[in-house]
Amino acid sequence: MLEIDKLALSVGSFALQDVSLAVDDGEYFVLLGPSGSGKTLFLESLCGLARIDSGRIVLDGIDITKLEPRHRRIGYVPQDYALFPHRTVRRNVAFGRRRSVDRKGEVDVDQLLERTGIAHLADRKPARLSGGEKQRVALARALAITPRLLLLDEPVSALDELTREEILPYMKTLHRQIGAMTIHVCHNFSEMMAVADRVGLIFGGKLLQVGTPREILERPRTVAAARFVGMKNIFGGQATTYDRYVRLETESGEEFWAELPDRPLLDHRRHFGVRAEHVHLVPGGAGECVSNEIGVTRLPAVVRSAIDQGSYVSVATTVGSLTIHADVSRSEFLRMNLQPGDTVTVVVEAANVCLLDSDA
Incomplete structure (x- = not known):
């Protein structure tokens, strides 16, 4: 279980303000909000890329607030995927394992390539991949450490509509298979409806509302x-x-x-x-x-x-x-x-x- 208590972080004139949230084991949680609402900053604070000013982050009963990113066992897929252009698909995915100091439970890279449907791309470099293929490679790299928590920052925003429609059901199926808690950031309602168990609505650095996808659409509070x-x-x-x-x-x-x-x-x-x-x-x-x-x-x-x-x-x-x-x-x-x-x-x-x- 992920427990976030009064998380606060200021960057320039923007601030995440006393964000409190609990995400259950195996839950697919979507954080929904407009551009500039603090979604990416929130993910970066969870995985340790941005140091919070105050508050606590507890994952599976362990306080990870001050831990270095590599000690948190959190998988992160940034919006631009951040693949290494000079590495093959296999070496990109293997890098996920190398960056972890906790090798317990890690999966074999070739098995992970098979599971994510990219084994046939193992020797290609990112320049020769489609948008949907890059997305799967980034996801496989994040899964290489068998994360306790998976963070996805606008994972399909760069894909065309047809590819998005193919990728989203795949992501939901993969989530059921791996069972990791997932926080998926987006601003698209059809995307939210396709994957979310619950949704949080964030505006101006404040978490305004948490509910089911239908509750968020039909019963907004403000x-x-x-x-x-x-x-x-x-x-x-x-x-x-x-x-x-x-x-x-x-x-x-x-x-x-x-x-x-x-x-x-x-x-x-x-x-x-x-x-x-x-x-x-x-x-x-x-x-x-x-x-x-x-x-x-x-x-x-x-x-x-x-x-x-x-x-x-x-x-x-x-x-x-x-x-x-x-x-x-x-x-x-x-x-x-x-x-x-x-x-x-x-x-x-x-x-x-x-x-x-x-x-x-």
Whole structure:
């Protein structure tokens, strides 16, 4: 198990601020955040390339905070892979073993080449490798010491989309085989969904939220986080509690309903958001729908635009002074035959309205 307690590190004007996190044995953990949020610095602090100012790092019950990198038995794949251009694939991978002072449990290099599917490349140098092949070599080198913890810094960001789709399932399968705790840094949501058991959301050096991939996408805690995870509909409103629900009234009078959260409402002025795929459109005005009820948002709207995104259509509607976005399956959109100027009813279930905290 990896336990990080109040890790802090300043570099120039940027700082990792009291980051605390626990990663379980065998877990595939993804650290998600925009560029400049501290993801790489966090990995470097774990493997010892950056010395922290304060806090503790405990791996399998051993305090490794002050240990040299080669004593930590942590495998690290940097974003640029950092392969030695003058060494063959076999010698690049073998270097991972040489840099370790703990030879216990190390695997044979040729066996590792076979396991990672690059045995046929053993005598090639990096210049003759594709992006996906370089990624596997870097991964094999990190695995050569049989690491207790594997750190992956944007491991597929340099690959084309097709290669990424091939590599990610392979990485997840390999993770199950080796069983090492893994922390994978990225900023891509499809990448996160493909591999993560749990996800941490980092902004400005602060770990804002930890949860399942679905929780991170659908229940971000702050306005900035909601924008980052692609929540298109974010509004402000006055909050009033009604039994198990929160009634949210915008400045222009539109009424939304959310479920009462587990945490207390500290401020009656709230931001809230709805993912576009959770907005349903019903042709016709509100009068043609089931009558309003507590817990369900129903608003008369006018279709403003519709953009075909392939598998779905992104529809923008106007509700008073608000623009509400809905992502509708292409088949459903064709069935409704919506055109700009058509009247629809926007329907949102309370469970899909996310209450957001203001950004600190």
